[in-house]
Structure formats: C-alpha cells, structure tokens
Amino acid sequence: MCLSSIFNFNMKRFILKCAGFLLATLLIYPLVLVFWGKVAPEKIVSNLINTPLLGFTAKKLAEVKHVSRPDILFLGSSHAYRSFDPRIFRQSGYTTFNLGTSQQTATITHWLASRYLHRVNPGLVVYVVDGVIVSSSEVESAVDVIQNDSVGLDMVRLIQDVNHIKVLNAGLYHFAWDILPLETSHMRQKKRNVEKYISAGYSIYLKSSLKNKLTKSINKFDLSNKNVDSFKKTLALLKQHHIPYVLITTPFTRAYAVDHNTALNFPFDEYGSYTDFNARLVLEDSLHFYDAHHLNQAGVVVFNKHFIQWLSENGCGPSERPFQD
Secondary structure, eight states: OOHHHHHHHHHHHHHHHHHHHHHHHHHHHHHHHHHHHHHSOGGGOTTOOOSOOSSOHHHHHHHGGGOOOOSEEEESSHHHHTTOOHHHHHHTTOOEEEOOOTTOOHHHHHHHHHHHHHHHOOSEEEEEOOGGGGTSOOHHHHHHHHHHSOOOTHHHHHHHHHOOHHHHHHHHHHHHHHHSSOOSOOSOOOOOOSEEEETTTEEEEOSOGGGSOOOOOOOOOOOOHHHHHHHHHHHHHHHHTTOOEEEEEOOOOHHHHHHHHHHOOOOGGGGSOEEETTTTOOOOHHHHEEETTEEOHHHHHHHHHHHHHHHHHTTOOTTOOOSOO
C-alpha cells in the first residue's frame, strides 16, 4: 500500500472519529446540563442560569399565544411591565398586553417582536425605551425568554445573536428537559412574595417605597452596536406590518432621572414619536416609587391616568390606529 493511500485511510478514520465524538458530545452534553442543573447547588452552576428572573415571564409568554388585536402592545424591560396596569386601561376602554421582560434589551425586544407581532397584531405599540436598552448586555434577558418560552428554531438565531455560553447552555438545557420524561418545570422556582401577576402581562411589586431606600443606581452606559441595530430592526418590523408605534420613557425618581439622562444621550426622537414623561409628570419620590426607577402601585395609577389622557390628546383612542406615517 502506497504512502498516499495509507495517509488517506488514516485521515478518513480520523475524520470519522471526530464526527463520532462531536455527535456523542451533542447528545451527551445536554443530558449532563440537565443533571448538573438539577442536583448541583445554584451558587456553583456558574454557566447555567435556571432560576427565573422576576416578572413572571413564563406566564406572560404562555398567555401571549392567545392574544389577538389588543389596542396597545407594550414592549420593553421592567419599566414596561411594572408601569402599565391593564385594569386601569380597561376602565378607559383599552385592551392591552404587556410583552415586557426583565432586563429586556433591544436585541431581545426584536426577537420577541419577530416571534409574536404577526400573531398579536396590535393597534398601537408603546415601546418603553431608555439608555439601558441600547447599551446593556442581553445575556440575562436572553436566558430568561429562552428558559420560559416554547422551543423553536428561531431560538437558534437568538443564541447566535447573543453568542454567550450561558445562552447556549440555557437553550440546550431547555431542549433536553422538554424531550426527557421529567416534571413540567425545568426552572428552580423561588418563593416570590414581592410581586403578583395580573393577566395581560402586568406585575405588581408588593413592597412599598416606605420599606425601600430610594437609592440611585450608578451605571456606566456604553452604546452597544448590536442593540442599536436591533432597535432599528424592531422599528422597521413595525413599519413592515403597518403597526404605528410611540417611543416613551417612564417616570424615574428625580435624582435617578438626572443621572440617567446625562449618562447616555441617545437620540430616540430621531426614530419616531418620542416622549420622556419625566419632563411631563411630576411625581413624589417618597410616595410614588418603590425604588429609584420603578413606580409603586400608587405611582402607576397616577401615571396611567396621565398617559391615557396623553393618548387621547394625540388621537389614540381605543381601537384607533394613530401616528401613521
């Protein structure tokens, strides 16, 4: 046998072994993740997040699959799902759904909009924006939606977009858990006595501001090109579906609003109708907030009534489609 034949034979055997090893790894690794995530103490499972964030993402993503043509769809982070009480909007004739999730960055917003917008088909999208959505890491938020939503091929795109081992592990963990004969929930559930879920995607934070120090969150914001690009893609998707939208910033405590607005000056007003309600509505830090940048229920009531009036003034009555180009 000539040397070239021997070389070709050995190379083929090497390639087959590599392929076999890769296949075995792909099959075994998710099973190891499930075992590790179930038995290992949470504090040592550094690359596997299987404890849900606040916000009842699982309930919300199960409910949205049955939502059709609400007057308003809210997008954004906890500033979205903690700021708009659907019961107050219902009293004024609006149907709403809140697709906000914890720490939701523009990349996650775009993925959720791509997955659900055509199905929900709202009359108006209220996109809650601030500097964080175009600057923060999307890892925790991506893990949150992957672990709490149904498995689909579009998750591969999200895993690829975020490109982080924790997100990959979350996807494999969720997939492996779904195909194994295990109990329904794959998340380590914690007792939650600080919030309550209200149908249509709203979360009430039950602790009052009197028990929480209204401390400022000092963060250094750096623009993320990925998130800026995803922000633009979401707006393009809304225009493609002929769905009008408004961009808003919800109220913060006065000290936080000053720091936040000077930390990152992103020109949201260049991308559509934009309103910062910190400049329109004066709230009391000690009465209307439970922390530096989230409203308590008393603040939500005041803000929602003001916001509904603002909608009416801008021709956004129930079932209307305002802000058309």
